[in-house]
Amino acid sequence: MILKPKRARPFFGRHPWVLEGAVLRVDGTPADGDVVDLATHDGMFVARGLWNAASKLRVRLYAFDPATKLDAALWQSRLEAAIDLRRALGRNDPYGGTRLVNSEGDGLSGLIVDRYAEYLCVQVTGLAMSLRLESICESLQTLLTPRGILLRGAERGLSKLEGLHLPDRVVRGVAPTGPIFVTEHGLKFGIDLTEGQKTGFYLDQRDNRQAAAQLAQGRRVLDMFCYSGGFSVACAVQGSASSVLAVDSSLKATSMARANADLNGAKNVTVETADAFEKMQALQVAGEKYGLVILDPPKFARSRASLDDAVRAYHRINRLAVDLLEPGGVLVTCSCSGAVSREDFLMMLSGVAQRSGRSIQMLACRGAAADHPVNVNCLEGEYLKCVIGTIG
Ligand code: SAH
Numbered sequence: 001m002i003l004k005p006k007r008a009r010p011f012f013g014r015h016p017w018v019l020e021g022a023v024l025r026v027d028g029t030p031a032d033g034d035v036v037d038l039a040t041h042d043g044m045f046v047a048r049g050l051w052n053a054a055s056k057l058r059v060r061l062y063a064f065d066p067a068t069k070l071d072a073a074l075w076q077s078r079l080e081a082a083i084d085l086r087r088a089l090g091r092n093d094p095y096g097g098t099r100l101v102n103s104e105g106d107g108l109s110g111l112i113v114d115r116y117a118e119y120l121c122v123q124v125t126g127l128a129m130s131l132r133l134e135s136i137c138e139s140l141q142t143l144l145t146p147r148g149i150l151l152r153g154a155e156r157g158l159s160k161l162e163g164l165h166l167p168d169r170v171v172r173g174v175a176p177t178g179p180i181f182v183t184e185h186g187l188k189f190g191i192d193l194t195e196g197q198k199t200g201f202y203l204d205q206r207d208n209r210q211a212a213a214q215l216a217q218g219r220r221v222l223d224m225f226c227y228s229g230g231f232s233v234a235c236a237v238q239g240s241a242s243s244v245l246a247v248d249s250s251l252k253a254t255s256m257a258r259a260n261a262d263l264n265g266a267k268n269v270t271v272e273t274a275d276a277f278e279k280m281q282a283l284q285v286a287g288e289k290y291g292l293v294i295l296d297p298p299k300f301a302r303s304r305a306s307l308d309d310a311v312r313a314y315h316r317i318n319r320l321a322v323d324l325l326e327p328g329g330v331l332v333t334c335s336c337s338g339a340v341s342r343e344d345f346l347m348m349l350s351g352v353a354q355r356s357g358r359s360i361q362m363l364a365c366r367g368a369a370a371d372h373p374v375n376v377n378c379l380e381g382e383y384l385k386c387v388i389g390t391i392g
Contacts, residue, residue: 001025001036001059002025002026002027003022003024003039003040003041003046004024007022008040011046011061014375014377015061016109017061017378018038018049018059018060019058020058023058024041030051030053031051032052032131033051033130033131034050035051036050037066038061045066046064047061047064048061049070050126052127052163055126055127055162055163056161057126057161057162060109060110060126061109062107062108072139075132075135078106079101079136079139080143081106082100082102082106085371086100086371089370089371091370091371094118095181096183096184097115097203097206098114098203099115099203099204099372100113100114100115100120100371101113102372102373103125103381104374104375105374105378109129110124110127110129111123111124111126112124114203115146116182116191116193116200118147118148118180119146119148119175119176119180120140120148121149121151121193122140122151122152123151123152123153124151124164125158126164127162127164130164133151137149137171140172146173147176148174148175148176149170149172149173150175151168151170151171152168152200153168157302175194176193176194179192179193179194179259184206184230185209185234187233187237188260188263188264189201189229189260190228190256190263199253201228201230202230202296203371204368204369204372205230205231205296205368206230206369207369208231208366209231209234209235210234210238211364211386212234212239212292213231213234213235213239214239215239215330215332216235216236216291217241218291219242219290219291219330220245220290220291221245221290222244222245222247222293222321223235223244223246224247224276224280224293224296224317224321225247225298226247226253226257226296227250227253227257229246229256229261230260231246231296231332232244232257232261232271233261233264233269235292236261236264236269237264237265241292242268243268244261244268244269245269245272246261246269246270246272247276247279248273248276250273254272254273257271277316277317283324284323288324289326289329290324290326291325291328291330292329292330293321293324293325293329293331293332294332296334297317297334297335298336300313300314300335302337303339311344314340315348315351318331318333318348319356322352322353322356322358322360325391328390328392330388331389332387332388333386334384334386334387336383336384338380340385342382342385345385345387349362349387349389358391359392360389361390361392363389364387365388366385366386366388367385367386368384
């Protein structure tokens with residue numbers, strides 16, 4: 001695959017995505033998933049990757065020297081390196097949950113593997129990886145001997161972008177018949193991985209839940225977008241919050257949050273099924289005040305195109321949260337929209353401080369837990385922001 005003149009620099013910088021616009025021409029007729037070499041317009045080798053004509057992301061790169069073959073041995077060695085890294089991070093608790101493979105962050109663009117105790121969940125976001133799924137699962141089985149390997153469909157939209165149609169299925173072993181349990185910093189959480197439910201658990205927030213809990217002592221906590229209650233349980237049990245109100249619009253989420261609070265003996269957690277915007281407005285009208293508010297909404301921006309709308313939505317919920325905080329209260333505010341940069345997010349908060357007439361003192365600006373490594377040559381992988389601040 002020959003690059004247009006002056007388009008090779010990102011790939012000398014090891015960026016793993018070759019977009020269709022960079023392609024000058026293709027010598028030969030690669031099928032989707034085939035190995036292709038990337039060369040400059042004057043014939044110099046740049047990198048080796050996998051082709052997908054159906055995607056704007058025409059080639060994903062996996063090697064930057066001509067000697068490296070893209071074969072089963074390479075995938076296995078990348079998987080081994082990824083697993084070794086988690087071991088080095090102390091993330092090998094057999095009862096815990098860990099992201100074992102984080103796509104570009106582990107040199108395996110298009111592949112995500114999460115371990116939930118004895119089960120592995122594989123998510124494929126690139127067509128070329130889907131064609132190599134059998135050998136990848138074979139390696140995972142050999143390296144980790146899980147009880148089951150479950151394939152989970154990629155996020156909505158992503159599969160369309162890649163021309164990828166992968167139904168959920170059990171690839172190896174068995175699926176759990178009921179909820180399974182993982183421990184996180186000594187707390188226990190139930191996760192529903194049974195087919196048709198496949199909700200999983202947000203592993204990226206593990207350490208941010210602890211950071212929030214450390215500031216929860218004696219405070220009234222409001223956990224908006226609580227999902228299965230990760231922040232709520234940590235604040236109630238380990239943070240000794242005086243009370244926790246956990247809110248999510250999904251009934252499935254709030255029933256999990258209830259169950260997880262009970263599982264950990266957190267008696268002062270109230271769980272409510274409601275829309276976050278409406279609930280915060282209602283709390284404001286009722287004159288309620290909190291000492292700690294957590295905001296962990298779903299992705300508001302799916303692309304740069306929806307950035308303005310997303311920033312407005314972040315502004316709205318953060319403004320509502322700030323208005324609910326007593327002076328000296330703590331805001332833990334997250335964004336998992338990759339399209340919203342850290343700078344955009346901080347600018348939004350600056351706007352909230354101005355409009356509300358309150359000061360926001362930033363205590364920490366955090367990201368995903370370390371088992372979600374980011375390739376510095378592909379900062380698109382750095383999606384999670386978690387800003388902790390006190391409100392004056
Ligand atoms: N904080 C959670 C993860 C949150 S994921 C954790 O630590 O595990 C985002 C959640 O927002 C989902 O559970 C989703 O059901 C919920 N959600 C989406 N739109 C919402 C809305 N308008 N109001 C309340 N909850 C919403």
